[in-house]
Amino acid sequence: MVSLALGTASVSAPAQQPELDAAVSDLRARRAHWVAVSPTDRLRLIKELRRDMARVADQWSSAVAGAEGMAPGEAAEVALAGPYLALRQLRLLCRSLKDIAERGAPRIPGPVTTLADGQVSARVMPFDGFDRVMYPRVTADVRMQPGVTQSDLPFTQAVAYREPDAGGVCLVLGAGNVSSIAPLDAIYKLFVANRVVILKMHPTQAFLTPILAAGMRALIDEGYLRIVQGGAAEGTYLASHPDVDELHITGSYRTYETVVFGPGAEGDERRLKDEPILYKDAEIGYQADNLATMLTNNAGFNCTTPRVIITPAGWRQRQQFLTAVRARLVATPVRVAYYPGAEQRFDQFLDAHPEAELYGDRADGRLPWALVTDLDPSARDDPCFTTEAFCGVFGELPLPSADVAAYLARAVTFANDSLWGSLNVTLIVNPSSVRDPAVAAAVEKAVTDLRYGTVAINHWSALGFAFGVTPWGAYPGHPRNDIGSGTDVVHNTLMFSRVEKTVVRAPFRTWPKPVWFGSHRAAHRMAAMLVRFEAHPSLLRLAAMMPWAAWG
Numbered sequence: 001m002v003s004l005a006l007g008t009a010s011v012s013a014p015a016q017q018p019e020l021d022a023a024v025s026d027l028r029a030r031r032a033h034w035v036a037v038s039p040t041d042r043l044r045l046i047k048e049l050r051r052d053m054a055r056v057a058d059q060w061s062s063a064v065a066g067a068e069g070m071a072p073g074e075a076a077e078v079a080l081a082g083p084y085l086a087l088r089q090l091r092l093l094c095r096s097l098k099d100i101a102e103r104g105a106p107r108i109p110g111p112v113t114t115l116a117d118g119q120v121s122a123r124v125m126p127f128d129g130f131d132r133v134m135y136p137r138v139t140a141d142v143r144m145q146p147g148v149t150q151s152d153l154p155f156t157q158a159v160a161y162r163e164p165d166a167g168g169v170c171l172v173l174g175a176g177n178v179s180s181i182a183p184l185d186a187i188y189k190l191f192v193a194n195r196v197v198i199l200k201m202h203p204t205q206a207f208l209t210p211i212l213a214a215g216m217r218a219l220i221d222e223g224y225l226r227i228v229q230g231g232a233a234e235g236t237y238l239a240s241h242p243d244v245d246e247l248h249i250t251g252s253y254r255t256y257e258t259v260v261f262g263p264g265a266e267g268d269e270r271r272l273k274d275e276p277i278l279y280k281d282a283e284i285g286y287q288a289d290n291l292a293t294m295l296t297n298n299a300g301f302n303c304t305t306p307r308v309i310i311t312p313a314g315w316r317q318r319q320q321f322l323t324a325v326r327a328r329l330v331a332t333p334v335r336v337a338y339y340p341g342a343e344q345r346f347d348q349f350l351d352a353h354p355e356a357e358l359y360g361d362r363a364d365g366r367l368p369w370a371l372v373t374d375l376d377p378s379a380r381d382d383p384c385f386t387t388e389a390f391c392g393v394f395g396e397l398p399l400p401s402a403d404v405a406a407y408l409a410r411a412v413t414f415a416n417d418s419l420w421g422s423l424n425v426t427l428i429v430n431p432s433s434v435r436d437p438a439v440a441a442a443v444e445k446a447v448t449d450l451r452y453g454t455v456a457i458n459h460w461s462a463l464g465f466a467f468g469v470t471p472w473g474a475y476p477g478h479p480r481n482d483i484g485s486g487t488d489v490v491h492n493t494l495m496f497s498r499v500e501k502t503v504v505r506a507p508f509r510t511w512p513k514p515v516w517f518g519s520h521r522a523a524h525r526m527a528a529m530l531v532r533f534e535a536h537p538s539l540l541r542l543a544a545m546m547p548w549a550a551w552g
Helices: 017-036 039-067 076-103 129-134 181-191 203-215 217-221 232-239 253-261 264-272 282-300 318-331 342-352 404-418 437-449 523-535 539-551
Strands: 003-005 008-010 112-114 120-125 139-144 169-173 196-200 225-228 246-249 308-312 357-359 369-372 393-399 424-427 454-457 471-473 489-491 499-505
Touching: 017 169, 017 196, 017 225, 017 232, 039 076, 039 181, 039 203, 039 217, 039 523, 076 181, 076 282, 076 523, 120 499, 129 539, 169 181, 169 232, 181 196, 181 203, 181 246, 181 489, 196 232, 203 217, 203 225, 217 225, 282 318, 282 369, 282 393, 308 318, 308 404, 318 357, 318 369, 342 369, 342 393, 393 404, 404 437, 424 437, 437 454, 471 499, 523 539
Parallel strands: 169 196, 169 246, 196 225, 308 393, 369 393, 424 454, 454 499
Antiparallel strands: 003 008, 112 120, 120 139, 139 499, 357 369, 471 489
16 A cells, blocks of 8 residues: 655555446445434444544644655644544534434524525534634624525435435545545535545545545445545546446546546537536734735645735725735745646746746745736736636735725625636625724625625635535536536535535634644644544643643
């Protein structure tokens, strides 16, 4: 299989077709059995998963840090984005499965309200007392699709448990950027969608195969999960396999289109015809730190990375803000561009924008951070608007407007109609602004009108990914021949089936400093403590983190 050492990894050859066929066959034989497994028995499996994931957490983090060429002091983010998120989701699933066993549906931890427009909104964060301490004054609400009422909301939860079908085999094509995505996607399809899973690891994450296999041993031993290795050829073979019923991809829209419609000009033609191959000052500094963290986390290889920063052109502190962002980029060490194609994409953006500001040196496989300011809103074909860079490239778009309300309206329209993607968006709103009722109303209208799966106020929208209790996916409505940011959600441990968007709200400035900030001085200590906390939550472990959180 794989031999692991910090900084190196050797990976076995891709799986051959007979091995892939056998994996699919084994899963197909277990699909109906998985549907019949009771919530109580699934709880037993979750508890085993939590135990085994906790055992491999340190090895998991070290392997990712080594593969990405990170120094030990930089490696906090991989522990947070890897085992911590996986363990958190498993803990939340435990609560949901207990609720299903006792009352038929997961308990919604906060109030359910009906908004002025008739939409139903459910408060899902904070989930519990731990969240109130760890994410102070942060809330998240899930807005349902039009037509859902408060009385019928519980019946839209845990549909796979309420109305089980015959089961099926789902192919999960693992993402190559964040190490928790592949196992979390597999867990979601198993425990929320009731599908047995064949998980094909992305080549950039193949070194994690034995670690994840050990962490997910309970599901593998029971025949409900198979993990295989390979590249595009193996993924295409499995996607067209007659015994694979569903396809789940977390990745670029190009990956989706190639798998669903085929590569090249013929694939583009099929997509246009919808003929698929398959259906399948301190505050400025704080927010500059906040934004720079979003831009540089995981070397920019995140679907949650904000690629376009829309600013009011007449904002008198705009240049101060950009200067503060630049300072944070200067202070952030450049990273290894480990994700395939990153250097080519970086060069394509620089060809289109030779005026881009570069921070850091390009050497030894590392790319500088690139910031393109003063984008032109009339240049609708600018790659900053039409293409996800998926590297350390970011753009800033100043929009002229008469006042805050006009700016917000224009920014929302531009974001909805001119930017590619509908996954997540962050609004940074100074509380002094919303003391004006007209501005407050304009902000709420923006939240409602933004056609994005997660809308976050004052915090990185990646919290919608991290919380686990919040559904994570695109705004609904993408057809398969214009897939955008996708057609499904994951995480979603309360198992809502008719979600429109998640709305995350946070203070303009929080204390203690969030542990994921790139400038946090104790992140490397706290990341390991957070992993241990999620494995075995306790007030003692929570209290032990407080001094480090305050010092950060």
